[in-house]
Amino acid sequence: MEREFFEEIHSSDSADHRKLIKDNDLVILARDLVKNYEIGDFIVKAVDHVSLEIKRGDFFVIIGPSGAGKTTLLNLIGGLDLPDQGIIYYNGVLISSMNEESLAIFRLMNSGFIFQNYNLISTLTAEENVMFPMSLAGISLKDQREQAVSLLLKMGLENRREHLPFQLSAGEQQRVAIARALANKPPNILADEPTANLDKKTSIFIQKLFKELKEEGITMVIATHDDGLIELADRIIVFEDGMINNT
Numbered sequence: 483m484e485r486e487f488f489e490e491i492h493s494s495d496s497a498d499h500r501k502l503i504k505d506n507d508l509v510i511l512a513r514d515l516v517k518n519y520e521i522g523d524f525i526v527k528a529v530d531h532v533s534l535e536i537k538r539g540d541f542f543v544i545i546g547p548s549g550a551g552k553t554t555l556l557n558l559i560g561g562l563d564l565p566d567q568g569i570i571y572y573n574g575v576l577i578s579s580m581n582e583e584s585l586a587i588f589r590l591m592n593s594g595f596i597f598q599n600y601n602l603i604s605t606l607t608a609e610e611n612v613m614f615p616m617s618l619a620g621i622s623l624k625d626q627r628e629q630a631v632s633l634l635l636k637m638g639l640e641n642r643r644e645h646l647p648f649q650l651s652a653g654e655q656q657r658v659a660i661a662r663a664l665a666n667k668p669p670n671i672l673a674d675e676p677t678a679n680l681d682k683k684t685s686i687f688i689q690k691l692f693k694e695l696k697e698e699g700i701t702m703v704i705a706t707h708d709d710g711l712i713e714l715a716d717r718i719i720v721f722e723d724g725m726i727n728n729t
């Protein structure tokens with residue numbers, strides 16, 4: 483499968499894009515992305531001909547009103563969803579035409595995701611949810627558990643390890659989702675409104691944590707309305723009606 487994965491990358495090579503990525507040390511290069519949702523007679527242009535570049539180590543913030551397409555855009559650039567049109571390079575790899583199996587491996591190696599709706603596995607405890615991406619990465623059970631315990635402690639959830647997602651508050655689920663995203667020490671983190679359900683004190687804690695991750699050189703791509711996170715941004719895009727609208 484590994485061979486197929488790399489053949490796919492090279493067959494779609496483009497010298498100009500690769501030069502741009504190399505010269506500017508880009509993690510993400512997206513060109514002319516389109517994602518439409520058709521429901522009955524309605525077509526929602528969730529992402530409407532969007533091009534963008536994200537440099538390695540950037541703290542890249544996406545702001546914009548509800549329904550603007552921020553989640554859709556994050557899902558495309560993180561390789562969780564495929565565009566109807568356009569191309570995306572992620573770490574120099576053309577992910578926009580990869581098959582699902584290759585994409586899943588690619589995501590595991592490259593990204594930590596914090597989802598807007600947490601996406602915790604309902605039948606697994608908080609600790610098992612944090613262990614899950616490490617199990618996919620082939621880490622030993624002992625190391626998985628140690629890392630999960632340490633991350634949950636960091637998130638102030640040491641007494642919630644055995645709780646199932648439905649037994650956790652929204653803010654606790656959000657913190658489990660953050661712990662899970664950090665589990666494999668990913669080089670890039672994509673976060674969708676990661677402080678939306680946290681109280682002020684916990685939000686400030688997460689802002690500090692994200693600042694430390696930025697200082698460690700991790701690329702952060704974050705959709706947020708949180709002023710504390712917006713303050714940390716190297717770049718901000720304003721997203722409206724599926725388009726970048728920076729004035």
Ligand SMILES: Nc1ncnc2c1ncn2[C@@H]1O[C@H](COP(=O)(O)OP(=O)(O)OP(=O)(O)O)[C@@H](O)[C@H]1O
Nearest residue numbers: 519520521526528547548549550551552553554555
């Ligand atoms: N799976 C889907 N099927 C149909 N329409 C969708 C789907 N996902 C999103 N949409 C539509 O696409 C548009 C953009 O949605 P998206 O979730 O990306 O917005 P958002 O900017 O993240 O909003 P919010 O700030 O509320 O999270 C919305 O109008 C939404 O109704």
Ligand SMILES: [Mg+2]
Nearest residue numbers: 552553598674
């Ligand atoms: Mg959203």
